[in-house]
Amino acid sequence: MAPLGTGDFGTLSTDYGPAAWVPANSSNYTVSSRESAYPINYIVIHTMQGSYAGSISWFQNAAAGTSAHYLLRSSDGAVTQMVRDKDIAWHAGNWTYNTQSIGIEHEGYVDNASWYTDAMYRSSAALTRFLCDKYGIPKTRNNIIGHNQVPGATHTDPGPNWNWTYYMQLVTGGTTPPPTAWSTIVDNTTAGRFTASANWGTSTYSAQRYGADYRYANPVAASDAAWYKVNIPATATYRVEVWYPAVAGYNTSTPYIVATTSGNQTVSVNQTTNGGGWRSLGTFTLAAGDANKVGVSRWSGSTGYVIADAIRVTRV
Numbered sequence: 001m002a003p004l005g006t007g008d009f010g011t012l013s014t015d016y017g018p019a020a021w022v023p024a025n026s027s028n029y030t031v032s033s034r035e036s037a038y039p040i041n042y043i044v045i046h047t048m049q050g051s052y053a054g055s056i057s058w059f060q061n062a063a064a065g066t067s068a069h070y071l072l073r074s075s076d077g078a079v080t081q082m083v084r085d086k087d088i089a090w091h092a093g094n095w096t097y098n099t100q101s102i103g104i105e106h107e108g109y110v111d112n113a114s115w116y117t118d119a120m121y122r123s124s125a126a127l128t129r130f131l132c133d134k135y136g137i138p139k140t141r142n143n144i145i146g147h148n149q150v151p152g153a154t155h156t157d158p159g160p161n162w163n164w165t166y167y168m169q170l171v172t173g174g175t176t177p178p179p180t181a182w183s184t185i186v187d188n189t190t191a192g193r194f195t196a197s198a199n200w201g202t203s204t205y206s207a208q209r210y211g212a213d214y215r216y217a218n219p220v221a222a223s224d225a226a227w228y229k230v231n232i233p234a235t236a237t238y239r240v241e242v243w244y245p246a247v248a249g250y251n252t253s254t255p256y257i258v259a260t261t262s263g264n265q266t267v268s269v270n271q272t273t274n275g276g277g278w279r280s281l282g283t284f285t286l287a288a289g290d291a292n293k294v295g296v297s298r299w300s301g302s303t304g305y306v307i308a309d310a311i312r313v314t315r316v
Contacts (some may be wrong), residue, residue: 068312207245214307223297260286
């Protein structure tokens, strides 16, 4: 298979915006409901002892008996997620640590320092910092550990060539990680972030919805847009993605409005297909500040409900 990575337009992670989503075989991890079932207290750093594409393929093999949450590519720091954060990857060789950790695999070999590129260090540190902030994991070497530090470990990775000093500087902010670390999701239920008129109904009809429900409205010759408010950290280029349930009879040309630095841009989406996942509208220059950035308009020339569910904005 051809691996996906940061900047590729395939199925994208719902846990970490810059990551592609390529699921591991269900035989290689345990479905769970962390953090209610188990606390997430650790990040475990691994070296693959192999290639990025090869490791992705191996974790998709039912015979592997192993997996990790995230994989990093050496050449450019691309990230692929293979196990959801809520689920338990089999990576640490210690069940207690598996239940309480997120495993990050890095392309390369422990005895060859050339695999540990700056691009991979920075991308990995951005991911680790994001996860630490998300789950309240202290950014210390007591909680961000190597596979070799797991009690009972028989592995030596990430090995003596892994630069822990530099990596922890990146994680703690001593050096700025790449801007792609910033990503945000706004659902139609996100408090203070979604507005729509009384003409928009609420539905739980489709299981492809993001979250508890979604909003719908009949098309009319007026915008009456439902708006998502996003706090953009800096004027820059961002990827805008949308999530909607696809149902036969929904609108085939739903207008999404993106408020860019050069004015509103409209992208029409066929909401009868490709639902239940993140779909890219493209990349746009968005201005810094907290304002309505993405809208769903009712002004469509097609019949069928227009749908407003969730949006995701990621710096690229």
